[in-house]
Amino acid sequence: MTVAARIETPPSEGVRSSPENDIRAALARYEGHPYATAAALNLLADGAPIADLPADPTPTGVATAQWRRLCDEHKENAIKILEAYAILEVPVPDEVVDAVSGVDATARKALTANAFVAGLLHTEPDGTRIYHSLFADHIRAQISDPEAKTYHTRAIEIYRHRLTADTKPDALATIRLLEHVLAVEGPQGFVDSFAGECFRPLYKLGLLDAALALSHRALEQFVSPGSEEEAMIAENLAIVFQTRGDLDEAEKLHRTSLEIAKKLGLLEGMATIYGNLGEIFHTHGDLNEAQKVLRKAMEINEKLGRLDLMAVNYGNLGRILETPGELDEAEKMHRRALDINKKLGRLEGMSNNYGNLGGIFLRRGALDDAENMLRKALEINEKLGQFEGMGVNYGNLGNIFQMRGDLDGAERMYRKALAIDEQLERLEGMANQYGNMGLILGAHGDLGGAEKMHRKALVLNEQLGRLEGMADNYGNLGGIFQTRGDEDEAERMYGRVLEIDEKLGRLDSMAAAYCNLEIIRKTRGELDEARKLWTRARDLYSKIGMPHKVEQLTRWLDDLPDTGEDRS
Numbered sequence: 246m247t248v249a250a251r252i253e254t255p256p257s258e259g260v261r262s263s264p265e266n267d268i269r270a271a272l273a274r275y276e277g278h279p280y281a282t283a284a285a286l287n288l289l290a291d292g293a294p295i296a297d298l299p300a301d302p303t304p305t306g307v308a309t310a311q312w313r314r315l316c317d318e319h320k321e322n323a324i325k326i327l328e329a330y331a332i333l334e335v336p337v338p339d340e341v342v343d344a345v346s347g348v349d350a351t352a353r354k355a356l357t358a359n360a361f362v363a364g365l366l367h368t369e370p371d372g373t374r375i376y377h378s379l380f381a382d383h384i385r386a387q388i389s390d391p392e393a394k395t396y397h398t399r400a401i402e403i404y405r406h407r408l409t410a411d412t413k414p415d416a417l418a419t420i421r422l423l424e425h426v427l428a429v430e431g432p433q434g435f436v437d438s439f440a441g442e443c444f445r446p447l448y449k450l451g452l453l454d455a456a457l458a459l460s461h462r463a464l465e466q467f468v469s470p471g472s473e474e475e476a477m478i479a480e481n482l483a484i485v486f487q488t489r490g491d492l493d494e495a496e497k498l499h500r501t502s503l504e505i506a507k508k509l510g511l512l513e514g515m516a517t518i519y520g521n522l523g524e525i526f527h528t529h530g531d532l533n534e535a536q537k538v539l540r541k542a543m544e545i546n547e548k549l550g551r552l553d554l555m556a557v558n559y560g561n562l563g564r565i566l567e568t569p570g571e572l573d574e575a576e577k578m579h580r581r582a583l584d585i586n587k588k589l590g591r592l593e594g595m596s597n598n599y600g601n602l603g604g605i606f607l608r609r610g611a612l613d614d615a616e617n618m619l620r621k622a623l624e625i626n627e628k629l630g631q632f633e634g635m636g637v638n639y640g641n642l643g644n645i646f647q648m649r650g651d652l653d654g655a656e657r658m659y660r661k662a663l664a665i666d667e668q669l670e671r672l673e674g675m676a677n678q679y680g681n682m683g684l685i686l687g688a689h690g691d692l693g694g695a696e697k698m699h700r701k702a703l704v705l706n707e708q709l710g711r712l713e714g715m716a717d718n719y720g721n722l723g724g725i726f727q728t729r730g731d732e733d734e735a736e737r738m739y740g741r742v743l744e745i746d747e748k749l750g751r752l753d754s755m756a757a758a759y760c761n762l763e764i765i766r767k768t769r770g771e772l773d774e775a776r777k778l779w780t781r782a783r784d785l786y787s788k789i790g791m792p793h794k795v796e797q798l799t800r801w802l803d804d805l806p807d808t809g810e811d812r813s
Contacts, residue, residue: 271295274302280377281307288314291361308383311365322348323356327365327375331384332396335421336372344403345396371417393428400425405442414446414630420455432467436474439463444481448488451632451669456485476505476514480521487525490672490709496525516545516554520561527565530712530749535565556585556594563601567608568713569750570789576605596625596634603641607648608753610793616645636665636674643681647688656685676705676714683721687728696725716745716754723761732765739765756785756794767805776805 268289275281284307285298291314299310315323329346330337343350357363367376375381388396404418404425423443427435439459447456460482468474483498499522506514519542526535539562546554563578579601586594603618619638626634643658659681666674683698699721706714723738739758746755763778783798 267295271298274300275307276302278302278304280304280379284308284311284377284380287311287361287364290364291318304379305383308380311380312383312387314361315365319359319362320356322346322352323359323362326353326356326362327384328388328392329396330366330373330375331381331388332393333400333421334374334381334424335417336367336369336374337417338372341400341403341407341417342373345399347399397425397428401429408442408446414450416450416452419443419446419450419452423459436463436467436478440474440477440481448484449631449633451671453485453488453670457482460485471505471508473505473509473511473514476502476509476511479505480514480518483521487521488671490705492525492528492710496522499525512545512549513551513554516542516549516551516558519545520554520558523561523565527561527568528709528711528713530745532565532568532750536562539565552585553589553591553594556582556589556591556598559585560594560597560601567605570752570785572605572608572790576602579605592625593629593631596622596629596631599625600634600638600641603638607641607644609791610648612645612648616642619645632665632669633671633674636662636669636671636678639665640674640677640681647681647684652685652688656682659685672705672709673711673714676702676709676711676718679705680714680717680721687721687725692725692728696722699725712745712749713751716742716749716751719745720754720758720761727761727765732768736762736765752785752789753791753794756782759785760798772806776802779805 272282272285275285281299281302281304288298288310289295293314297310297314299306301307301309315327325346325348326342329342329348333342333345339350339353343353346353348356357366365376365380366373375384385393401422404415404422407415407418408422420443423435423438426438430438443459444456447453447459460478463478464475464482468478479498480502483495483502486492486498487495499518503515503518503522505511506518519538523535523539523542526532526538539558543555543558543562546558559578559582563575563582566572566575566578579598583595583598583602585591586598599618599622603615603622606612606615606618619641623635623638623642625631626638639658639662643655643662646652646654646658659678662674663678663682665671666678679698679702683695683702686692686698687695699718703715703718703722706718719738719741723735723742726732726735726738739762742758743755745751746758759778759782763775763782766772766775766778779798779802783795783802786792786794786798
């Protein structure tokens with residue numbers, strides 16, 4: 246039998262078909278788009294045939310294919326988890342997605358261990374989210390309104406739990422709660438939740454940019470002009486501007502809020518606004534006007550029987566009385582406030598009262614009593630997560646260490662306070678701590694560094710219109726010039742201190758300026774003038790109840806050479 250010869254056909258000049266070449270050809274349709282290309286590769290890795298890759302190269306076509314693959318090939322719980330992440334939008338901890346999806350942690354871990362499902366997610370330091378916003382948008386479009394409402398309702402529940410479960414507010418819950426409330430309860434729910442649940446935590450956490458943005462959003466989109474809600478949101482917005490140091494804008498908003506409150510007969514709101522205006526007048530150094538509006542607030546709160554708000558008023562009045570050195574009266578006000586807050590169990594109020602009493606003992610030189618009060622205040626601040634209060638009390642504890650000569654301990658406290666104030670963008674606190682750091686640098690002999698710190702503090706206090714702080718900065722700069730031997734510039738700084746203090750009636754600061762001017766006079770040999778200045782300072786310290794200063798001045802006067810002047 247003859248066998249026919251086998252004829253070999255030579256290969257064509259084209260590329261042979263292969264899986265790799267087929268994949269390259271399929272991916273070419275996406276023209277290198279990172280989202281589409283990565284999605285297609287993830288589909289292939291999950292076992293999808295090349296033919297199932299989306300023919301539509303647009304993001305919508307790719308997202309459709311991803312979602313179809315998840316629904317067809319993976320368990321129902323995987324769908325719930327992805328839908329929950331889509332509704333939550335931002336990176337969230339596992340606890341939050343578990344609550345919103347309704348899938349328990351064990352099942353979630355098993356599902357997200359799958360390479361395809363894991364590829365749809367992205368983990369960040371703050372939590373996990375859907376890896377691409379285009380895919381998240383597509384998922385949300387597939388969720389029915391009743392299902393979306395269920396997810397949003399669960400989000401509200403978990404965020405409200407996280408907002409109140411700990412003494413320190415949860416930042417994620419504070420910022421994100423409102424979006425879910427808006428989806429379920431509408432604009433009125435957004436406004437009520439913002440004013441009643443979220444503003445204060447935002448403020449306490451120092452999330453002032455978020456507070457500003459949400460306030461403007463509420464006013465511009467959801468609030469009726471002239472309504473109680475407008476008054477409430479405007480007042481909160483004023484507090485943010487007040488904290489940031491824009492006192493003119495703050496006062497404008499306070500007065501807008503007050504006008505609405507008067508028109509609507511909102512007595513409690515009027516009392517709150519009067520109290521806040523008192524803080525602005527106090528900062529500007531207008532003590533008479535500050536006391537006037539604060540007593541209006543007290544009158545309303547007494548009429549309403551609001552003990553908690555009366556305690557706030559007593560504390561604020563005490564702070565105003567401290568400015569001219571009426572320490573005994575100020576102490577009475579702070580103790581009245583403390584008694585009320587103890588009766589009501591208001592820890593936050595108690596921390597403020599302890600801190601204020603600590604400040605009075607500090608000015609009197611009773612350092613042990615001052616430290617005891619400040620540590621009581623700090624203990625409550627730390628328990629409640631009150632960062633602003635922690636910053637204030639760290640700074641005051643630093644003052645105590647400094648007065649005791651413990652410069653290292655003082656610097657540690659000041660740096661703790663400064664870190665908090667910078668985080669909160671709290672200009673008043675930053676100014677105080679820059680001034681305190683200047684004192685530490687000066688004590689270490691670094692006069693150049695000290696001057697820079699005091700000038701930084703002065704810039705902030707000028708920005709705030711804070712006369713009391715400016716006087717302290719001028720006094721500290723005067724001390725630097727005096728140490729350098731520049732007596733003329735030092736005298737000019739002390740003159741500015743006296744000019745401000747006489748306007749504010751700050752007797753203890755005036756006394757300190759007289760002491761510093763006396764040293765200059767003594768150095769120049771003007772002993773009679775020096776004796777007059779020290780005597781004036783001693784009498785002021787006696788008037789405001791600072792016996793340690795009176796004793797010190799008496800010793801200095803006794804040590805002055807006798808010039809025949811009356812020593813009484």
